[in-house]
Amino acid sequence: MCRWAAYRGVPIFLEELVTSPAHSLIEQSHCATRAKTATNGDGFGLAWYGDRPEPGRFRDVLPAWSDCNLKSLASQIRSPLFLAHVRAATHGATRRDNCHPFVQGTWSFMHNGQIDNFDRIRRPMEGMLDDEHFHARVGTTDSELLFLLALQFGLRDRPIAAMSEAVGFVEQISLHLTGTARIRMTAAFSDGKTLYAVRYSTDEHAPTLFAAPMGPKGSFCLVSEPLNDETDTWVEIPAGSAVILSENGLDAVEFKPEAERTRVDQARRPALATA
Template identity: 70%
Template sequence: MCRWAAYRGEPIYLEDLVSSPAHSLIEQSHCATRAKTATNGDGFGIAWYGDHPEPGRYRDILPAWSDCNLKSIARQIRSPLFLAHVRAATGGGTRRDNCHPFVHGRWSFMHNGQIGGFEHLRRPMEAMLDDALYTARTGTTDSELLFLMALQFGLDRDPLGAMAETLSFVERLAAHMKHEVLVRFTAAFSDGIDLYAVRYASDRFAPTLYAAPMGPQGGYCLVSEPLNDDDDAWVEIPEGTAVVLGENGIDMRIFHLDPEIEAKRALR
C-alpha cells in the first residue's frame, strides 16, 4: 500500500508535509507505521496549484528518500493546495507513468488501495472511456484508470457522485464477471479549488485516512498516517466517509454507492 498527504488552506511550503515533520512523507517512504508494508520505494510524486488552473507536477521512479531534488523543491514551493504521494506498487511496473498523482486538465488524483482481480476487469473498464480519455491513459495502474473513469462519469459536474458511480461500476462489473468483489480505496483529488477525499472498501478494510488542522487558521491536511506523535491533533476519518476541504473549512459526509451495492455490502 502507498502513503500520501494533501493540504488545502493558506499557502504553505510543501516541505511542511513532505520533508520537515518528524514523520514526514519522505520518512514514511522508508518507515511507514500504519501500513501493511513499511517501505514505499516504488516512486513518488507531487502536484501543486499556483497561478494557473492546471497543477504543476513532479514525479520520479526513485524512492522519495533518495531523490536529491525533492527536498529542494519542497523547500522552495509554496502552495495553497497540493497532493504528495509515495508509492508501494501493487500492480503496474515501476515507471514514471505509474507514479501518482495523476493529472488531467485542472484535476489531480492520487490513490492508496487496490482492485481485486484487476487483470480481469481492466479491459471492460477501459472500454467505458471515450476516445479522448482513453488516449490520455499513459500508465498501467488501476489507480489511473479509476481517475479517468471518474472523469468519464462526470467528475467536473459532481465530484463525489462521479467517484461513487465509478466504484459502483467496478463492483457490479466484478460481480457480473463472477470475480471476487474487492475494492479498497482511499483517495484524494482536486480541481484546484476544493480538495476531496474518500475512504471506502467493499470489505470494510479501507486504507487509513487522518485529518488535522495545519498552517494558518482554516487550513487542513489529509494524510495516510499522522505526521507527528500529537495524537490529540489527528482525527481518523471513518470508513465509508467523504471529505471536502473548501472555503468554509472541512466537511465530512457519508459516502454512498449505488443502493443495490450498499445493500449487498451490508450482508458481507
C-alpha cells in the first residue's frame, strides 16, 4: 500500500510534509506504521500548484529516501496546494509513467489502494474511455485508469459525484465479470483551487486517512498516517467519506459509489456487453 500527503492553505515549503516532520513522507517510505507493508520504495512523485493553472510535477523510480533531488526540491518549492506520494506497487511495473501523481490539464490525482481482479476488468474499463482520455493514458496502473474514468464521467465539473460514479462503475464491471467486487482506496485530487480526497472500501478494511490543521486558520493537510505523535492534532477520516478543502475550510460528506443509478447503468451497459 502506498503512502501520500496533501496540503491546501497558505503557501508552505513542501518539506513541511515531505522531509521535516518526525514521521515525514520520506520516513514513511521506509517505515510506514499503518500500512500492510512498511516499505514504499517503488518510486515517488510531487505535484504542486504555483502561478500557472497547470501543476508542476516531479517523479522518479528511486526510493524516496535515497533521492537527493527530492529533498532539495522540497526545501525550495513553496506552494499553497500540493500532492506528494511514495509508491508500493500493486499493479504496473516500477517505471516513471506509473508513479503518482498523475496529471491531466489542471487536474492532479494520486491514489493508495487496489482494485481486485484488475487484470480481468482492465479492458472494459479502458473501453469506457473516449479517444481523448484513452490516448492520455501513458502508464499501466489501475490508479491512472481510475483517474481517467473519473475525468470521463465529469470530474472537472462535479468532482465527488464523478469519482463516485467511476468507482461504482468499476464495482459493477467486477461483479459482472468475476462475481465479486473489492476496492480499497484513499485518493486525493485537485484542480489547483480545491483539494478533494476520498476514503472508501467495499469491505471493512479501508486504508487510513487523517486530517489536521496546519499553520494559519483554514490551512489543512491530509495524510495516509500522522506526521508526528501529537495524537490530539490528527482526526481520522471515517471510511465512506469524501473531504473537500477549499477557501471555506474543511468539509466532509458521504462517499457512496453509485453503481445502481439507472443513468449510469444505461450509459455504461455497452462496455459491459462487450466484455
